[in-house]
Amino acid sequence: MAGLLKQRNIIAVLIVFAIVFPFITNNNYFIHIMTLAFIWIIGVYGLNLLAGYTGYLSLAHAGFFAIGAYSLALLTTKAQMNYWLAFVLALIITSVLGMIIGLISLRTKEHFFAIYTLCVGYIIYLVIDKWDSLTGGVRGLIGIPAPGNIGPIEFNTPISNYYLVLFFLLITVLVVYRIVHSLTGRTYIAIRNSEDLAQTIGINTMKNKLMVFVISTFFAGLAGALYASFIRFIGPDIGYITITFDLLTYLIVGGIGTLSGPVIGTILIVWVSQQLQFLQDYRMMIFGPILTLLVIFYPRGISGGFIDWRAKRKEKKQNQLNLENQQMLSAQETSAASNKNG
Amino acid sequence: MLKVDNISVKYGSFVAIRDINIEVNQGEIVVLLGANGAGKSTTFNTISGLNKPFQGEVIFEGKKIDKLSADKVVKEGIVQCAEGRKLFPAMSVYENLKMGAYVHRKNKAQIKETMDHVFELFPILQQKKDDPAGSLSGGQQQMVAIGRALMARPKVMMLDEPSVGLAPLIVEQMFEVIQQINREGTTILLAEQNANAALKIATKGYVFENGNVVVEGTSEELFSNDSVRKAYIGA
Numbered sequence: 001m002a003g004l005l006k007q008r009n010i011i012a013v014l015i016v017f018a019i020v021f022p023f024i025t026n027n028n029y030f031i032h033i034m035t036l037a038f039i040w041i042i043g044v045y046g047l048n049l050l051a052g053y054t055g056y057l058s059l060a061h062a063g064f065f066a067i068g069a070y071s072l073a074l075l076t077t078k079a080q081m082n083y084w085l086a087f088v089l090a091l092i093i094t095s096v097l098g099m100i101i102g103l104i105s106l107r108t109k110e111h112f113f114a115i116y117t118l119c120v121g122y123i124i125y126l127v128i129d130k131w132d133s134l135t136g137g138v139r140g141l142i143g144i145p146a147p148g149n150i151g152p153i154e155f156n157t158p159i160s161n162y163y164l165v166l167f168f169l170l171i172t173v174l175v176v177y178r179i180v181h182s183l184t185g186r187t188y189i190a191i192r193n194s195e196d197l198a199q200t201i202g203i204n205t206m207k208n209k210l211m212v213f214v215i216s217t218f219f220a221g222l223a224g225a226l227y228a229s230f231i232r233f234i235g236p237d238i239g240y241i242t243i244t245f246d247l248l249t250y251l252i253v254g255g256i257g258t259l260s261g262p263v264i265g266t267i268l269i270v271w272v273s274q275q276l277q278f279l280q281d282y283r284m285m286i287f288g289p290i291l292t293l294l295v296i297f298y299p300r301g302i303s304g305g306f307i308d309w310r311a312k313r314k315e316k317k318q319n320q321l322n323l324e325n326q327q328m329l330s331a332q333e334t335s336a337a338s339n340k341n342g
Numbered sequence: 343m344l345k346v347d348n349i350s351v352k353y354g355s356f357v358a359i360r361d362i363n364i365e366v367n368q369g370e371i372v373v374l375l376g377a378n379g380a381g382k383s384t385t386f387n388t389i390s391g392l393n394k395p396f397q398g399e400v401i402f403e404g405k406k407i408d409k410l411s412a413d414k415v416v417k418e419g420i421v422q423c424a425e426g427r428k429l430f431p432a433m434s435v436y437e438n439l440k441m442g443a444y445v446h447r448k449n450k451a452q453i454k455e456t457m458d459h460v461f462e463l464f465p466i467l468q469q470k471k472d473d474p475a476g477s478l479s480g481g482q483q484q485m486v487a488i489g490r491a492l493m494a495r496p497k498v499m500m501l502d503e504p505s506v507g508l509a510p511l512i513v514e515q516m517f518e519v520i521q522q523i524n525r526e527g528t529t530i531l532l533a534e535q536n537a538n539a540a541l542k543i544a545t546k547g548y549v550f551e552n553g554n555v556v557v558e559g560t561s562e563e564l565f566s567n568d569s570v571r572k573a574y575i576g577a
Contacts, residue, residue: 190430190441197428200390202416202445
């Protein structure tokens with residue numbers, strides 16, 4: 001039983017489940033929802049690196065998501081570029097814009113950073129919305145091609161798209177895992193702890209913050225590009241603030257600053273909100289209170305709450321063990337003493 | 343070796359330290375005495391590059407360092423061991439120490455060697471190396487803080503009130519270790535309120551009051567200075 005609960009095994013089971021999921025359900029709608037959820041998760045992982053691990057709450061992420069999506073859409077439709085070339089270019093464009101914006105916005109800290117990036121996000125939305133000749137304005141862009149063939153593999157069915165997105169998701173998780181468990185990841189955590197302290201042990205904080213900002217926007221752009229070619233139609237609303245807050249909600253519910261948080265939060269909320277669709281916008285009357293309670297009682301979300309619970313249980317066990325050892329020792333001592341006396 | 347030349351630092355419009363002059367020679371232990379808010383920490387933060395002086399300069403081994411960012415100052419060889427035992431509480435002792443060697447991160451062999459040396463100085467840390475630093479006692483946390491500063495292999499180490507909040511016995515141990523580190527070739531700059539203990543190991547000292555240096559001299563001179571005795575030694 002204990003072996004079953006090992007982290008490695010849980011991850012293996014989840015991956016296997018994700019792979020066989022399309023065979024379990026024949027419902028294309030479910031596959032569609034799951035693919036979308038996977039795309040969001042990629043974006044949430046990007047946000048998590050920046051907001052969770054480094055402590056910089058960026059509210060511009062929908063903007064970068066949109067930049068990724070629009071770059072791909074424009075390059076494939078208007079420039080008629082090869083899909084995968086456009087895909088790579090879209091990621092580069094997002095990262096470069098991320099670097100420029102990061103260079104400026106990272107000079108602010110804490111809530112000033114949040115407010116600044118909120119404005120940046122809104123400006124990106126406005127540019128997309130108003131630049132009619134390039135982005136099509138409110139009408140958006142249509143006719144975005146599905147991902148191009150890779151050799152014999154085609155991506156024109158929901159299932160093949162599902163696997164493509166799953167593939168990128170797994171790579172994202174792997175990359176984030178490697179970053180978090182490296183010195184680089186600890187550097188980010190050190191910056192979150194205290195920037196001054198990080199500096200006094202020799203960390204160039206600006207360089208590291210810029211790096212994580214760019215990585216973070218890269219994943220937002222990746223999610224955006226996948227979204228564009230999956231939905232095949234995009235409008236300026238994908239860059240709107242609500243998307244940022246959706247991503248943030250997924251992250252907070254799942255567990256900010258944890259590795260499993262983005263997966264747990266996103267899948268949970270996406271499915272619950274599907275189930276509650278009959279309530280329309282009144283869904284928020286359920287989500288609002290839940291989110292508030294969660295932030296009060298489990299500020300590190302479901303995943304963080306579980307980690308804390310496990311740490312506490314381990315500590316309890318350790319104390320129990322120490323106590324038993326002590327009792328045993330003292331019992332031995334008394335028996336030794338009585339032997340001596342006798 | 344390290345020369346603080348007439349620096350003044352402002353926080354907003356408030357002048358925190360004014361016209362501070364400090365000279366530290368290779369191999370010395372120099373102590374900054376003074377009450378809370380006298381300007382000791384501000385002076386340290388200015389040397390380590392966290393604060394920028396609006397007047398004066400800091401010169402280290404003939405190089406002007408007051409315009410450098412804090413991480414560059416660490417690379418030059420000046421490392422600050424911050425006040426209040428600031429650690430990374432969720433990281434293990436081992437990880438904390440490893441973070442201290444950030445500037446030498448490419449040199450794995452050297453990191454291992456320095457870490458072994460830290461464990462020699464503080465054997466208890468080896469036992470607790472996998473525990474989260476936040477779970478340690480005050481004295482042990484101070485050991486991690488000093489150990490982490492050592493990991494950067496500093497030429498000059500600045501210790502900001504290493505004795506604050508520790509039991510007298512632990513304070514004594516701490517000062518022994520500081521002397522040991524000094525004997526091994528690290529120049530020490532020490533900020534303290536515990537003048538008695540600090541002056542015993544120091545070669546010279548500066549007394550801070552309201553952002554100014556009011557008295558300076560060798561430890562013997564300070565020990566025999568009446569006003570210093572009254573204010574800081576209590577005898």
